[in-house]
Amino acid sequence: MASLEEELTCSVCRDTFSKAHPLPCGHSFCPTCIREAWSSQGEGKSRFTCPQCQEEHGEVLCDCCPPEEEGRKPPLAVKTCLRCEVSLCALHLQPHLERPAFSTHLLVDPLGDLSQRKCPTHAEILRYYCADDREYVCGDCLLDGGHAQHKVKALRQVEEDLKVILQTLLSKAEEKLKDGGQILKDHECIDSTMADSLMEDIFQVERLGSDLQVQVMKLVGALREITKRERQQVIERVHEDCSKVRGDMSQALSIQYYLASLMAETDPFLLIWAFQSDDTKLLADLDNPLYVPDAVSLDRKHILEDIESKYREFITGTLRCLSELKRELLTSPLTVDTNTAHPLLSISDDLRSVTRVKNRLPYTAHPERFDHWPQVLAAQTFTSGTHYWELEAEGFWDIGVCYRSIGRKGKEGNAFGNNKVSWSLTQQHDRKLAAWHNRRKTRLTYQMTGNRVAVTVDYSAGTITFSEVGPSNNLAHLHTFSTSFTQPVCLGFGLYKAELNSHITIVKV
Numbered sequence: 001m002a003s004l005e006e007e008l009t010c011s012v013c014r015d016t017f018s019k020a021h022p023l024p025c026g027h028s029f030c031p032t033c034i035r036e037a038w039s040s041q042g043e044g045k046s047r048f049t050c051p052q053c054q055e056e057h058g059e060v061l062c063d064c065c066p067p068e069e070e071g072r073k074p075p076l077a078v079k080t081c082l083r084c085e086v087s088l089c090a091l092h093l094q095p096h097l098e099r100p101a102f103s104t105h106l107l108v109d110p111l112g113d114l115s116q117r118k119c120p121t122h123a124e125i126l127r128y129y130c131a132d133d134r135e136y137v138c139g140d141c142l143l144d145g146g147h148a149q150h151k152v153k154a155l156r157q158v159e160e161d162l163k164v165i166l167q168t169l170l171s172k173a174e175e176k177l178k179d180g181g182q183i184l185k186d187h188e189c190i191d192s193t194m195a196d197s198l199m200e201d202i203f204q205v206e207r208l209g210s211d212l213q214v215q216v217m218k219l220v221g222a223l224r225e226i227t228k229r230e231r232q233q234v235i236e237r238v239h240e241d242c243s244k245v246r247g248d249m250s251q252a253l254s255i256q257y258y259l260a261s262l263m264a265e266t267d268p269f270l271l272i273w274a275f276q277s278d279d280t281k282l283l284a285d286l287d288n289p290l291y292v293p294d295a296v297s298l299d300r301k302h303i304l305e306d307i308e309s310k311y312r313e314f315i316t317g318t319l320r321c322l323s324e325l326k327r328e329l330l331t332s333p334l335t336v337d338t339n340t341a342h343p344l345l346s347i348s349d350d351l352r353s354v355t356r357v358k359n360r361l362p363y364t365a366h367p368e369r370f371d372h373w374p375q376v377l378a379a380q381t382f383t384s385g386t387h388y389w390e391l392e393a394e395g396f397w398d399i400g401v402c403y404r405s406i407g408r409k410g411k412e413g414n415a416f417g418n419n420k421v422s423w424s425l426t427q428q429h430d431r432k433l434a435a436w437h438n439r440r441k442t443r444l445t446y447q448m449t450g451n452r453v454a455v456t457v458d459y460s461a462g463t464i465t466f467s468e469v470g471p472s473n474n475l476a477h478l479h480t481f482s483t484s485f486t487q488p489v490c491l492g493f494g495l496y497k498a499e500l501n502s503h504i505t506i507v508k509v
Helices: 002-007 031-039 090-098 139-143 155-264 268-287 300-330
Strands: 079-081 086-088 128-130 135-137 152-154 345-347 353-356 375-377 386-394 396-403 422-427 433-437 440-444 452-458 463-469 475-482 489-496 503-507
Touching (some): 128 155, 353 489, 396 452, 396 503, 489 503
Antiparallel strands (some): 079 086, 353 503
16 A cells, blocks of 8 residues: 555645556656646757656667777667567668668667566567557567556557547637637737726726815805805994994084083073074984894804705716716727628728618628618627616617627518517607617607707616716616616617618727
8 A cells, every 4th residue: 555655746836636657667646747747848959858767768778889999989779679589770670760670660769778668577678558558568568468448559559549539629729719719919909008098097087076076165265255155244234333323423412512501501592592493403303212233143054055055066067077977987989890880881991970860881792791770789798797878869770789699681570679688779860869779669758859869788787778978967867777787788879761870880989
């Protein structure tokens, strides 16, 4: 058991493995270490070296050359024949390479010791391989009958068969490397694109910060103005009340002076005349009460109502800024795939506008082109995330979200919304709106006032939302589809009735 455990223990990493496949030198290794050792051969080194014994087949002399003469370097063998059990130099190897009689002889790199290539039981060269027992065998092993009914082949045949398999695997590995290189290239492009997108996002966020600061400053200024105005009104009222009180006091002071003058008068005729001529008004003025101002207090309710109004304006402005940022961040690049465009649709040079025309355009045939319905697909597909687009749409149009697998040929079941793989919003010639999916039509009571449509696709949530973009960039909800996406989705446009100037343009948000 100890010997078996040692045999099934890798001599390099010391991990155990299930089956032992010893090298010719007798050492066994796990597949990982064998692959690593074989892949790390030095430059110009054509032979595999055992990682444990570092077996190097040094200079092997030719067995057919005469003994070494003094002062002359002996000829070295370039191959060893396992059938003849001799090592041969280039000269003596020629017969093996030229004569048919030697065509079945197995030639290997020069071996100084053939003991590891001989059967331990019969001491014969191992010339065959038993696939059932996965071991090398000699001719006597076959005569003994121990491998009867087994799949046994000559080593050369096994080598040829394995090289066919290895060539297939090599082609597969090369194809995998090619695919990996393309994937890496695509993702490196994405990395560059994401870096540019990140810089744009940072710019947009900083712009949002500036916009919010403006909104905050407006709010603070408005609140400061409200408080200042209310206090100013109170101060003006206090000044007005004080002025009235001073007026009453001035009148009382004038009466006081007048009465004091009468008291000092020594001529009784003048005294009586003066008093009787003004006694009625004098008594009335003295009886008239002083002006007493009402208690002064700030109208807190009025102030709070004004503050609340300004704060609501602030919230509205802030939400508008956030909504604009959200639309900008969620907007994904979008262009039209010309290979899918029906011949009655004209595509702009920037691939962002589609127009319905009266006469068919000379488009070349393409397996992805719609041949009945005047429809076209966007080039980009999406399998995750939330995406937002704005479109300018006029005339008789159809805006759809569909799987890329939607049918392109023929009339039946290939129009947007008339199958299970698409969802669409349609504006008819009378400007009435309808939502379509799987041949089911949902009439919408809402009628658009403009011509800008927003489409939001949340892939993970499975929602498609259509909205109208108003003059202030506010969104008016039109319709929402709920589903569970199972394939990549893309946008698609359908345009009908050229006389209505039907066209759709992808807007840069």
